[in-house]
Amino acid sequence: MNVMIFSALAEPHRLAIIELLSEGPLQVGNIAERLELSQPQASKHLRVLTSVGLVQVQPVANKRIYKLRPQPLQELETWLETFRRSWDEKFDNPETYLHQLQTAENNKDHSK
Incomplete structure (x- = not known):
């Protein structure tokens, strides 16, 4: 098990992102808006979550769609x-x- 997952989930905004993504895939802008974060802040948190394998990103045209990885x-x-x-x-x-x-x-x- 990747122990870095604990570090990633310990940050409240990242945990909130995981909870949002449990409802389904979202664009970074939607995540930022729903959590009242700036888009750069949301992107930073999403990079951390991606780096530990909790989320994956799918580029669609100029959008980035993030979804939860269940594994x-x-x-x-x-x-x-x-x-x-x-x-x-x-x-x-x-x-x-x-x-x-x-x-x-x-x-x-x-x-x-």
């Missing part, structure tokens, strides 16, 4: 799923998890 987001979801399973196990059975924590704490206290 990086699917990779991110797969990576997060490993943590989700662990969290679900802990939250689905809190008594067992609490017992494990207490046992670990007791073992630590006895080893001193």
Whole structure:
């Protein structure tokens, strides 16, 4: 998984662009207008998102159409799923998890 995706998504305008593009492809001008950005600002953010593979650009005449690439987001979801399973196990059975924590704490206290 490309860890640079996290850096790209950490910027609020870029995250907002991803959310907009989840609705469908848009021209850079439409993105800028909807997010109340200047077109150069929107273009800068789109370059970053393109460089990490989250969006792709399709030139049509003198327009640039941007659309979301699902593959990086699917990779991110797969990576997060490993943590989700662990969290679900802990939250689905809190008594067992609490017992494990207490046992670990007791073992630590006895080893001193």
